[in-house]
Amino acid sequence: MLENSNNTVLSEVDTFTNHYPRSSIKRITRYTTLEELHSLANKPLLSIGWLIICQDTAIKNSYLKFLEGLDQSNLVLFRITSEQKCSELLSALKADKVQYRIINNYKLKEEKVIDYVCKNLSITKVDAKYLCTRSGYYLPEVVKNVQTLKVLPKITKPIIRKYTEDRRSIAVYDLVNYLIGIGGKTTYEDCMQLVYEYRYGFEHLLKTTLAQITVYIKIYNLILDGELTLANCKIKKKDLQDKEISNLHDFRLYKIVESFDKISYDYLILLQLKLQQISPKFYSGVFDFVALLKINAKPGVEARVSTKINTKISSKVKEDLKTSEKRLDEFNRKRYTMTTDDCQKAFEYLKEQRDK
Structure with missing residues (x-):
C-alpha cells in the first residue's frame, strides 16, 4: 500500500483493521524482535489468520523470508510512503516469486478530503470544498482546520475566513x-x-x-x-x-x-x-x-x-x-x-x- 506519510486520517489501512479483532493484528517494524516474529507461526484465537502490518520497508531479509513462508490464511500488508521504497520492495518480492497486489493511495482524491470535512463539521459541501481549497488540500492543514472549527455550531465562508489561514500557495x-x-x-x-x-x-x-x-x-x-x-x-x-x-x-x-x-x-x-x-x-x-x-x-x-x-x-x-x-x-x-x-x-x- 503506497500512501503519503502525512495521511493520518484517511489511510486505507483502516479498511483492513476494521475486519480484524485487535488481538489478531500485528505491526512489524525494524525494532520487532525475532521472538515476536516467530509468535506469528501460531494462529490467533479470534480469526482465521493474522493481519500483519509492516510499517517500515527496512526489514531484514530473514524477516521477509519468514513472512513469505507463513500460511496463506494470513494477510501481510506493507504500508510504504515513497515510490523509491515501493520499487525496492517489489523487486524483492518479484525475485522471490511472491504474489502481491498494489493499492495506490498516495495522492488522495479531492472528493475524499471533502467528504471527510463534511462528516466532521456542520457544513455544506460547497463550503467544505472552499475550506479544502483554502487549506491547499494539504491533509495535516485540513485536519487542523477541522479541529479548530469543530466547536462552532454552523460553518460558513465568513467563519472559515475568520478562523483559518489561506494556504493556497505554490510549491x-x-x-x-x-x-x-x-x-x-x-x-x-x-x-x-x-x-x-x-x-x-x-x-x-x-x-x-x-x-x-x-x-x-x-x-x-x-x-x-x-x-x-x-x-x-x-x-x-x-x-x-x-x-x-x-x-x-x-x-x-x-x-x-x-x-x-x-x-x-x-x-x-x-x-x-x-x-x-x-x-x-x-x-x-x-x-x-x-x-x-x-x-x-x-x-x-x-x-x-x-x-x-x-x-x-x-x-x-x-x-x-x-x-x-x-x-x-x-x-x-x-x-x-x-x-x-x-x-x-x-x-x-x-x-x-x-x-x-
Missing part, C-alpha cells in the same frame, strides 16, 4: 521553475506569497531553491556527457550513484531532461552562483532573493528561454556563452535598482490580500 519547485524561466502559470505575485510564508524559514527556502537548481545542473551535465536522454532517463536513473537524482520521481526527471533544449545551461550556473552569495538571514538576504525573482517579472523574460536547438551541443553552448555577460549585467542593474521600499510594499500588499 518551492514552482518557484524554481519560475526562476529559470519555465514557470507556466506561476506569477511573480505567487512567488512573493511563498517568500512571505517562508519569512520565518527563509534559510530553508534558500537552501531548497539552491539544491533544486543544483539538481538541474547535475542532470544537464549527464545529458552533455551523453549518459541521459529522454528515451533512457527512467531506466538509467536506477543505475546512477547520485541519490538526489535517482530518488527523483520519474515524471519530474523526465520534465527536467525535456527542458534541456529550452533552458540555458550557462544561466543555471549563474543562478547557482548568485544563490550561493545570498545571506541565509532573512532581513539581509531576502532583498537579493527577491531581486532574482524580479528579473522574471520584467518584460523580455522569453529572452532567457532559448528556442529549441536541434544542432550539435557545442553550438548550443556557444550561443549560451554569448549571452551570459548580458544576463550578468542585467542582473546587477536590476539588483541595485530595487529598494527596500519595493520589498516593503510587496509584503504590505500580500498582507492586505491575506486579510480580505
Whole structure:
C-alpha cells in the first residue's frame, strides 16, 4: 500500500483493521524482535489468520523470508510512503516469486478530503470544498482546520475566513521553475506569497531553491556527457550513484531532461552562483532573493528561454556563452535598482490580500 506519510486520517489501512479483532493484528517494524516474529507461526484465537502490518520497508531479509513462508490464511500488508521504497520492495518480492497486489493511495482524491470535512463539521459541501481549497488540500492543514472549527455550531465562508489561514500557495519547485524561466502559470505575485510564508524559514527556502537548481545542473551535465536522454532517463536513473537524482520521481526527471533544449545551461550556473552569495538571514538576504525573482517579472523574460536547438551541443553552448555577460549585467542593474521600499510594499500588499 503506497500512501503519503502525512495521511493520518484517511489511510486505507483502516479498511483492513476494521475486519480484524485487535488481538489478531500485528505491526512489524525494524525494532520487532525475532521472538515476536516467530509468535506469528501460531494462529490467533479470534480469526482465521493474522493481519500483519509492516510499517517500515527496512526489514531484514530473514524477516521477509519468514513472512513469505507463513500460511496463506494470513494477510501481510506493507504500508510504504515513497515510490523509491515501493520499487525496492517489489523487486524483492518479484525475485522471490511472491504474489502481491498494489493499492495506490498516495495522492488522495479531492472528493475524499471533502467528504471527510463534511462528516466532521456542520457544513455544506460547497463550503467544505472552499475550506479544502483554502487549506491547499494539504491533509495535516485540513485536519487542523477541522479541529479548530469543530466547536462552532454552523460553518460558513465568513467563519472559515475568520478562523483559518489561506494556504493556497505554490510549491518551492514552482518557484524554481519560475526562476529559470519555465514557470507556466506561476506569477511573480505567487512567488512573493511563498517568500512571505517562508519569512520565518527563509534559510530553508534558500537552501531548497539552491539544491533544486543544483539538481538541474547535475542532470544537464549527464545529458552533455551523453549518459541521459529522454528515451533512457527512467531506466538509467536506477543505475546512477547520485541519490538526489535517482530518488527523483520519474515524471519530474523526465520534465527536467525535456527542458534541456529550452533552458540555458550557462544561466543555471549563474543562478547557482548568485544563490550561493545570498545571506541565509532573512532581513539581509531576502532583498537579493527577491531581486532574482524580479528579473522574471520584467518584460523580455522569453529572452532567457532559448528556442529549441536541434544542432550539435557545442553550438548550443556557444550561443549560451554569448549571452551570459548580458544576463550578468542585467542582473546587477536590476539588483541595485530595487529598494527596500519595493520589498516593503510587496509584503504590505500580500498582507492586505491575506486579510480580505
